[in-house]
Amino acid sequence: MKYVIQNLEIVPENEATIQPNDRSYHFGDGVYEVVRVYHSKPFQLDAHWKRLMESAKKLDMNFSVSTDELTKLTAELIEKNQLEDGTVYIQVSRGATERNHLYTRDEKVVLTGFTMAAPARMQTKGIHAWVTDDLRWLRCDIKTVNLLGNIMAKREAADADCQEAIMHRDGTVTEGSSSNLFLVNDGILYTHPATNLILNGITRQVVIQLAHEAGIKVVEEAFPKEVLIHTEEAFITSTTSEITPIIEFKGQINAQMPIGPVTKKLQERFAKLI
Numbered sequence: 001m002k003y004v005i006q007n008l009e010i011v012p013e014n015e016a017t018i019q020p021n022d023r024s025y026h027f028g029d030g031v032y033e034v035v036r037v038y039h040s041k042p043f044q045l046d047a048h049w050k051r052l053m054e055s056a057k058k059l060d061m062n063f064s065v066s067t068d069e070l071t072k073l074t075a076e077l078i079e080k081n082q083l084e085d086g087t088v089y090i091q092v093s094r095g096a097t098e099r100n101h102l103y104t105r106d107e108k109v110v111l112t113g114f115t116m117a118a119p120a121r122m123q124t125k126g127i128h129a130w131v132t133d134d135l136r137w138l139r140c141d142i143k144t145v146n147l148l149g150n151i152m153a154k155r156e157a158a159d160a161d162c163q164e165a166i167m168h169r170d171g172t173v174t175e176g177s178s179s180n181l182f183l184v185n186d187g188i189l190y191t192h193p194a195t196n197l198i199l200n201g202i203t204r205q206v207v208i209q210l211a212h213e214a215g216i217k218v219v220e221e222a223f224p225k226e227v228l229i230h231t232e233e234a235f236i237t238s239t240t241s242e243i244t245p246i247i248e249f250k251g252q253i254n255a256q257m258p259i260g261p262v263t264k265k266l267q268e269r270f271a272k273l274i
Helices: 023-028 045-058 067-080 150-158 202-213 263-274
Strands: 003-006 009-012 032-038 086-092 110-117 127-133 162-169 172-176 179-183 188-191 218-220 232-236 242-251
Touching: 009 110, 009 218, 023 086, 023 263, 032 045, 045 067, 045 179, 067 086, 067 110, 067 232, 127 150, 127 232, 150 162, 179 202, 179 218, 188 202, 202 218, 202 232, 202 242, 202 263, 242 263
Parallel strands: 127 162, 127 242, 188 218
Antiparallel strands: 003 009, 003 110, 032 086, 086 110, 162 172, 172 179, 179 188, 179 232, 232 242
C-alpha cells in the first residue's frame, strides 16, 4: 500500500481526497518542491524548504506550516513508503474555495505530497536538447505549479527525440524546461543569473558552490543562443537529472559537443557530496 500526505497527516493513497474547487486546479495557484532521496535520506532539504517558503511568500500565500513540520512529514512519508532511492513531491495550494479570480488572504492552504521512484539516469550517456522559444510568464523564479509553458516545450523536445528543451527569450538563453543550463568554454562555467527569468535551482546552487571549491571560475550572465554553437561543454542540472551532459543541440541551433573534463569533475564532486 502506498501512502501520501494530505494536509498534516499521512494517509493511504486510496483514501486521499482532493476537492474540485482547489485553486491549483482552477488557476495553477500553488507552489511545490521536489526533493531527491538517497539511501532513504532527503538531500538538501533545508534549501528546498527555504525556496518553498520564498515561493509562497512571493505569491502572497497564507502558509504557516513550519519547516520542522514539513521535515517530520517527509521523513514519515519516506518511511511509510519504504523509499530508498527516489523523490518526494510536496505541493501547497492557496486553498479550496468557490472559484473566483480574486483571492483572499484568509484561505486555508491545502498541503499534499507523494513519493516517486528514481528517474532514469542519463549522466554518463548525455542527452539531446531542443532549442526553442521561452513562452512562459515573467516570474520563473517562483516554483509554481502553473507549468504549461514548460510542459509544451518539453513535449516539443520529445517530438524531436530530445530529452530536454533549452529555452530563450528573444535570442537570450534562459534555462531548460525542467532544469538549469550550464556551458563551459576555456575552462570557465557560464550560466544565466538567478533573476526572475529562471528558477534558481537547488542543484544549480550546489554546482556553483562545487565549482568554486574546485577552482573553476563561474560567470553568471545572460548569453545569446548563438553561443551554443561554439560551446565546448554543456550540461543541465536539476533535482532529478543531477548533472546531466548535453551532447547535442537541435532545433533552432545545431551543434554537437563531447562530455568534457569540467562536467566530469563536477559530476565526481557531486557524487561525493551525495
